[in-house]
Amino acid sequence: MIDTLPPLRDVIRTHELRAKKSFGQNFLLDLNLTARIARAAGDLAGSDVLEVGPGPGGLTRGLLSEGARRVLAIEKDARCLPALAEIGEAYPDRLTVIAGDALAVDPLAHLTPPVKVVANLPYNVGTELLIRWMTPQTWPPFWDSLTLMFQREVAERIVAKPGAKAYGRLALMVQWRAEAKIVLHLPPEAFTPPPKVSSAVVHITRLDTPRFPADARVLERVVAMAFNQRRKMLRAALKGLHPQIEPLLHSVGIAPTARAEEIGLEQFCALARAVKGA
Numbered sequence: 001m002i003d004t005l006p007p008l009r010d011v012i013r014t015h016e017l018r019a020k021k022s023f024g025q026n027f028l029l030d031l032n033l034t035a036r037i038a039r040a041a042g043d044l045a046g047s048d049v050l051e052v053g054p055g056p057g058g059l060t061r062g063l064l065s066e067g068a069r070r071v072l073a074i075e076k077d078a079r080c081l082p083a084l085a086e087i088g089e090a091y092p093d094r095l096t097v098i099a100g101d102a103l104a105v106d107p108l109a110h111l112t113p114p115v116k117v118v119a120n121l122p123y124n125v126g127t128e129l130l131i132r133w134m135t136p137q138t139w140p141p142f143w144d145s146l147t148l149m150f151q152r153e154v155a156e157r158i159v160a161k162p163g164a165k166a167y168g169r170l171a172l173m174v175q176w177r178a179e180a181k182i183v184l185h186l187p188p189e190a191f192t193p194p195p196k197v198s199s200a201v202v203h204i205t206r207l208d209t210p211r212f213p214a215d216a217r218v219l220e221r222v223v224a225m226a227f228n229q230r231r232k233m234l235r236a237a238l239k240g241l242h243p244q245i246e247p248l249l250h251s252v253g254i255a256p257t258a259r260a261e262e263i264g265l266e267q268f269c270a271l272a273r274a275v276k277g278a
């Protein structure tokens, strides 16, 4: 369908949507760009999509014009609701808008899994939601992909590999259960108003089962301890984990003198299994 809605700059003016810092608002007003982000979420035809923080709705329009069957958009700033209602009129029965905090809404009350999640959120909310979406009570979760905008440094932490400065807890938590890649880099000028930092869109596709077996809680504890003191050798950083940490490290082929940033996901999972079994 052809988008007959007015340009986003007119929408902002008509509805007086001056960006507010308190809501972390940096809007995307270029519809070519929002369509690209929507396409980065994969083939949306026939999919249920959760969009968090639609703002004036640039990305929402992209998701609908790219064929999403249904979009649930959760927006905290009530000033955006009339602009979003206009989009709902242009795409009858395909857009549901909820006014509220995405951290407090259960998307499954409105959508049928598997859901594609797409968001350009304030960075702190995005990281909190990412951690929540990556660590549900049961796996697989309600979503099959997450396409999320982050501050560039955070995006790099999500996709980092062993040996990289950005490698750590976030990379391991995401990559244990999903594929993650950066699909788009955006300079500050892509946003209105421009933020102080560059941004990147990360596309995360979940695996049906984790890449290597491990107890999620034990793995999280091992990784957290290892990286809390990332400059220390593992035999020191993990001393509090188990009284026999050196033989345990040896048993899974990790040198006790190695540092966390040198250890890959498979070895961390092996260590988590050894710790659990010891």
Ligand code: SAM
Binding pocket: 023, 024, 025, 026, 027, 028, 029, 052, 053, 054, 055, 056, 057, 058, 059, 074, 075, 076, 077, 080, 100, 101, 102, 103, 119, 120, 121, 122, 125
């Ligand atoms: N997606 C729009 C775009 O690309 O132009 C807006 C992006 S702006 C960075 C973030 C949006 O998230 C704002 O509209 C803000 O009001 C909304 N927001 C902030 N915190 C939120 C929360 N906890 N739940 C839902 N929406 C939130």
